[in-house]
Amino acid sequence: MELKILHEDPHLIVCIKPPKIPSQPDPTGDLDMVTILQQHLKENYPKAKNPYIGLVHRLDRPVGGLMVFAKTKEANTFLSKQLQDKTLVKKYLVVVTGNPQDDSGVLRDYLLKISKSNMSKVVDRETKGAKEGILEYKVLGKTVDEEYGNLTLMEISLKTGRHHQIRVQLSQRGWGIWGDNKYNDLFVKKKGWTQIALWSYKLQFTHPKSKKTVTFNHFPDGYPFSLFSLV
16 A cells, blocks of 8 residues: 655654554554554664554544654653543544534533444443543535435544444444444345445644644545545
């Protein structure tokens, strides 16, 4: 695969994770982003025998978009602390099959991961193992599709990082993500593969060396994002 790097310096790499590529090694043994970046460093810096790539955050395998990886343990610690402190900003673009009435809002739910099915669901607060999921959404555009009806483009800001959080919380409101064959009833029984319309488009964080705030944006293309004007 062609590796698309937006920024690289001695401390970190900001790149695009293509859909269907795991963020890190998993039981499938398929090529993953950590391994791809380690190979990139070996090829470009031959003297580095065991180059370090630190995973700061993850994207679900079907999801594409911006990721930042650390090139030193110190940078990984610095960036990971921002993730824990919620000062590392991650924003997503998503197309849902539905028509939210409010232009913006905050969603709060308690989520439970079901390991057997690799899914999550909304449960009562008292449920054992449940964790609170919080996200903010903003409606950016609406259109009507002949096959799928109302489609809405939304910007999502995660306040917590739960398993399948965006997919679960939106589907709970009847705003299933276009192409999501796990949580959107319109696609669960649909034959053939569809690419989920969920994209990590913005990252903002404090650089571990310069201590300056840096921002990266990358917009998705292709249907159904192509139905909207992305600015």
